[in-house]
Amino acid sequence: MQPRCALHCGDCRDILAAHGPFDLLIADPPYGVTSLAWDRRIKGWHALATTCLKPSGSLWVFGSLRYLLADARRFEAAGLRYAQDIVWRKANGTGIAVDRFKRVHEFVVQYYRRDARWREIYNDVQRIPAQRRNNSVRITRPNRVGHGGAIAARDYHDDGTRIMKSVIEMNSVRGRRHPTEKPVALLEILIRTSCPPGGLVGDLFAGSGAAGVAAAMTGRNYVGCEIDPSMAAKASARLQATACNPLR
Numbered sequence: 221m222q223p224r225c226a227l228h229c230g231d232c233r234d235i236l237a238a239h240g241p242f243d244l245l246i247a248d249p250p251y252g253v254t255s256l257a258w259d260r261r262i263k264g265w266h267a268l269a270t271t272c273l274k275p276s277g278s279l280w281v282f283g284s285l286r287y288l289l290a291d292a293r294r295f296e297a298a299g300l301r302y303a304q305d306i307v308w309r310k311a312n313g314t315g316i317a318v319d320r321f322k323r324v325h326e327f328v329v330q331y332y333r334r335d336a337r338w339r340e341i342y343n344d345v346q347r348i349p350a351q352r353r354n355n356s357v358r359i360t361r362p363n364r365v366g367h368g369g370a371i372a373a374r375d376y377h378d379d380g381t382r383i384m385k386s387v388i389e390m391n392s393v394r395g396r397r398h399p400t401e402k403p404v405a406l407l408e409i410l411i412r413t414s415c416p417p418g419g420l421v422g423d424l425f426a427g428s429g430a431a432g433v434a435a436a437m438t439g440r441n442y443v444g445c446e447i448d449p450s451m452a453a454k455a456s457a458r459l460q461a462t463a464c465n466p467l468r
Contacts (some may be wrong), residue, residue, distance in 0.1 A: 222447040223418075224467035225432050225442040225459050229452035232263050232445035239443045240272040243342065243419035244411065247403060247432050248312040249289040265424055266291070266298035267327060270333055276342050278303065278332040282412045283404065285327060300331040303338065307387045307389060308406060324411065340418050346409055347381035354378045384409070387396040397428035407434035415440050429455030443467060 228235045230465030247269065247445040249262055251405045269279050279300065281288070295302075308326045332341050358394045380389050388409065406429055417439050426450065435442035442464070 223436045223439055223441050223464045225436060225444075225464040226467040227426060227429060227432060227444045227452060227456045227459055229446060229449050231447050233268050235445050236268060236422055236424060237272055237287065240420075240422060241277070242272050242273045242343040242443075243274055243277045244279070244423035245269050245273060245422045245424060247279060247424045248282040248400060248427065249425050251284050252264065256330055261287075261290075262276055263294070266300060269331075269424070270299045275333065275336050276340055278343070278414050280332050280414065281329050281331065283324075283327055283329065284320070288327060288329060293432075295331060301334045301345075303330040303332050303341070305329040305386070306416045308424070309387055309389045311389075311391045314371065325466045327441075334383070341414075342419075343414060344416075345413055348379070348384050350380055350382045351456065353380060393425035393430075397458070398451060401428045402430055404430050404434045407431045408438055411435055411438050411440055425456055427451060429458045432459045432464070433462050436462040441467060 221253065226239070228239075247265065249265065250260055255296060263291050275281065283291075306328050308328060310324050310326075312324065336363065366371035390406050393403055411421055411431075411434050415435075415438075418441070420441045420443065421431065421435045424441065426432065426446040429446075432442045432444050432455070436459070442459075444455065446455055
């Protein structure tokens with residue numbers, strides 16, 4: 221079955237709740253760290269995310285460390301709990317200041333509802349090909365209980381893959397449709413990890429619609445919100461060109 225998608229023009233705080241609940245939310249909000257007219261911190265979307273998530277769902281948020289620290293209390297007040305973070309390392313960074321390191325990374329942080337249990341959250345961390353293979357062995361440990369529970373003997377068989385590391389190297393988008401557009405390949409990783417096949421992805425700040433493209437490519441359904449009419453029209457056209465059906 222082909223994935224279904226929809227892109228709505230307007231404020232996510234007015235639109236998104238009517239289309240949930242969601243298995244996964246993606247948020248790439250303005251960081252509020254520059255003097256650009258559109259880069260203004262937005263309030264109220266954190267609580268929206270909590271109410272829109274399924275109990276087994278989670279939220280991935282893009283941001284600089286400065287932004288994430290400034291909004292830490294808002295995440296907490298909204299009932300969102302930190303789960304983990306990854307670092308997106310770019311080939312080329314931003315900034316021309318000579319008294320600071322050249323910034324070549326962004327953080328992506330996962331949150332889940334405080335009233336949920338982590339073991340019930342959908343989280344299928346992706347695996348990548350291993351550079352070398354290990355021998356299959358029988359691992360024997362003393363019968364004891366560690367911090368993660370009972371540890372017993374087990375068989376280890378190398379399947380040729382390794383769990384993906386928390387630092388992901390990927391080039392920035394060239395010829396961007398949006399000033400802060402994220403790579404579709406990076407969004408694919410987040411969606412495959414945190415949204416079950418056939419599930420529903422919500423995009424609070426859709427921008428160019430890259431998350432919608434990633435959702436369609438991975439067989440997930442998608443609902444996005446973009447407040448800029450011009451950008452929303454471009455994102456809608458982009459989604460129509462992908463293999464997804466309109467979602468009403």
